[in-house]
Amino acid sequence: MNLQFTASGLLDANGFRAWHDSTWRTLRGQVASAMRKVGDQMEDRVRAEMRTSFGSAxxxxxxxxxxxxxxxxxxxxxxxxxxxxxxxxxxxxxxxVIQGRMLIPLLPQHRRIGPKAFKRVIRDLLDSGNAYFIKKDGRAILMAENLSANSRTLTRFRRAERERTALKRLPRRHEIPIAVLVRRVTLRRRFDLRHIVARELPRLTASIENDYVKIYVP
Structure with missing residues (x-):
């Protein structure tokens, strides 16, 4: 007696491959959709934490x-x-800890200056010859005189000096502190990205599982 067996459905190699590929594409699509949706929410939460941690970001x-x-x-x-x-x-x-010769601008917190702008200030003062160091309380302070030639360059620092001294108008050649020279800066931990992301992972897991249940659980 001759017996003939025919494979069909998932027992058929081509059928199984087609089912596997279709299932894989569906799962990938679900995961990508959940990641995109929850990722946008995580992005908003991380930015909110940055705003709190860094103040006037x-x-x-x-x-x-x-x-x-x-x-x-x-x-x-x-x-x-x-x-x-x-x-x-x-x-x-x-x-x-950051080590090396560094100039820290002497500005109040509400008058911050970016690194590129600060470099331009230092370069302009050096090019004009209006930059020199003094010793004060054991620290090296970079100074500049209030000269019309550096009027635009010193705008931020003149305002800060007027606030410190309560002078409405700085006299010509008034010495303005620009920066303090330091060799070591210790920075505290201000922002925990890993903790924030880890806190949001259950939301991502739940979103993926929810989409899976809708499709595969009768």
């Missing part, structure tokens, strides 16, 4: 923190990345 600084979905390789599950391209943000997340 500029909008461009907050926008640097982004949620990015990597979903190009079809043979792998999607990946969600939360991070910023700003290189110095990491030390504020972990804390640490």
């Amino acid at each position: 500029k909008p461009a600084f907050l926008r640097s923190m982004r949620a990015k979905l990597y979903n190009a390789k079809m043979d792998r599950f999607p990946a969600l990345h939360i991070g910023s391209k700003i290189p110095w943000l990491g030390i504020h997340e972990q804390g640490g």
Whole structure:
């Protein structure tokens, strides 16, 4: 007696492959959709924490923190990345010590100056010959005189000096402190990105599981 067996459905190699590929595409789509949706929410929460941790953070600084979905390789599950391209943000997340000869601008917190603008100030003062150090309380202070030639360069620092001295108008050649020279700066931990993201992971897991149940559980 001759017996003939015919494979069909998932027992058929081609049928199983088609089912596998279809299921894989569906699962990838669900995971990517959940990551994209929850990633936007995580991005908002991380930016809110940055705003609190860094005080008067500029909008461009907050926008640097982004949620990015990597979903190009079809043979792998999607990946969600939360991070910023700003290189110095990491030390504020972990804390640490910076060593070297550094100039710290002597401005009140509400009159901050960016690194590029501060470099221009120092360069302009040096080029004009209106920059010199004095010793005060054991610290090296970079000074500049209130000269018309550096009027624009010293705008921020003149305002800060008027606030410190309560003078409505600084006399010509009045000495204005610009920066303090330091060799070591200790930065405390101000921002815990990993903790914030980890706190939001259950939301992502629940979103993926919810989509799975809707499709695969009768």
